[in-house]
Amino acid sequence: MPLLIAPVFNSIAPKPFRMELPNSYYLVAGAEKPYELASKYLRNEMDENKRLFDKRVDPMSLFLVADTPDMRIKDDQDWIEEMEGKLNMSVMNGICSIPYVVTIQPDMFGINYLKRSLDGNRFVFDSNAQEIFVSLLDQKLPSLAFRRYTLSLEKKRTEDQLLDLWIALESLFAPDGKKGEITYKLRLRMAYYFGTTFEERERIAEFIKKSYNQRSEIVHSGKIFGQKISNEVNLLRMMARSAILNTAMEGITVQELRVRLDHLIMAGEDYVKRYSPKRFERITLNA
Structure with missing residues (x-):
């Protein structure tokens, strides 16, 4: 045997x-x-x-x-x-x-x-x-986001980790994004997903803008940040993990998540209050 x-x-x-x-x-x-x-x-x-x-x-x-x-x-x-x-x-x-x-x-x-x-x-x-x-165990996780999240754990360089995590986050929050509007959709949707107040959403949106600009610098000019972006990478990992877990636990698709977020933005509502998920991990950015 x-x-x-x-x-x-x-x-x-x-x-x-x-x-x-x-x-x-x-x-x-x-x-x-x-x-x-x-x-x-x-x-x-x-x-x-x-x-x-x-x-x-x-x-x-x-x-x-x-x-x-x-x-x-x-x-x-x-x-x-x-x-x-x-x-x-x-x-x-x-x-x-x-x-x-x-x-x-x-x-x-x-x-x-x-x-x-x-x-x-x-x-x-x-x-x-x-x-x-x-x-x-029996949940089907968002495939691209899950794969890129796990790949990011194997990378030594912070730049490679950041790129993998942004691929994961883009697949979750802006799968319908077109050139020139991806950053805007990421900022808005992620701010309403993770934030509960205007101040929180503003901080999240600014973080997304800064981090996505770093992603662009790495991709287009090969910029090396090293450990300067270790905190940013850790926060991106928390966000990606949270969104993957939350989506799996709710049993919704990436497309359904996008529709929900756009409705939230129109109504100015909080995700947890609106949809009452069984499990939802919050991400907090310090002021």
Whole structure:
């Protein structure tokens, strides 16, 4: 019977748990066997030394495990990457990645997929993260926004992260935008989506204008900002994550979101008061 062990690199759980997942998989932390097998077989296949492996994986790390006669690893790879993305959506201040090892035959293991662990803060899978992750399991997320959000986590340069996040945000808030009006639509729609007062909306609109101008400078002149835009990138990530989660939880399409926002602007209303979503994450800009 084939066995798959996929340690969730850079992750930690506050306490042991086991969670059943689709496709005959389960997610576990605090189990001895997955850690022992991953440490024995996966560690030696990586071009990292044991110290770095042990820094990213320990017995309280998360492990994606499957032990089933009908498992099709090649067919499941896209699904595993989707699980990695949804795990990363469940936590704002942490990044994880999933390589894995699979049995070829009893007592013989091989590497089927190996992805380097992503750099970033430790991914803590607490009760709040578990709640979000479970709610996302059966949800179809806005595909372009979700893909670009997860790609931004893998980028080292702040400029590349900013570009990925703006692609995600444009696909959410201005999919109907034409040259010359995209910035205007982004400013207005995002201001009404995230802001509740005139002052908040004004601050959001000014931030959008500044950040989108930075995006244009990177694209058209290759300007390097470095860590000067790290705060802007972090705020864009919060906005993209919030909009992706909110849209998925409400079960609406990007087109429906656009229609809602244009109605809000005409009426001057607040999104939460108007539509009463079950879950809505606010983004606050300091004055």
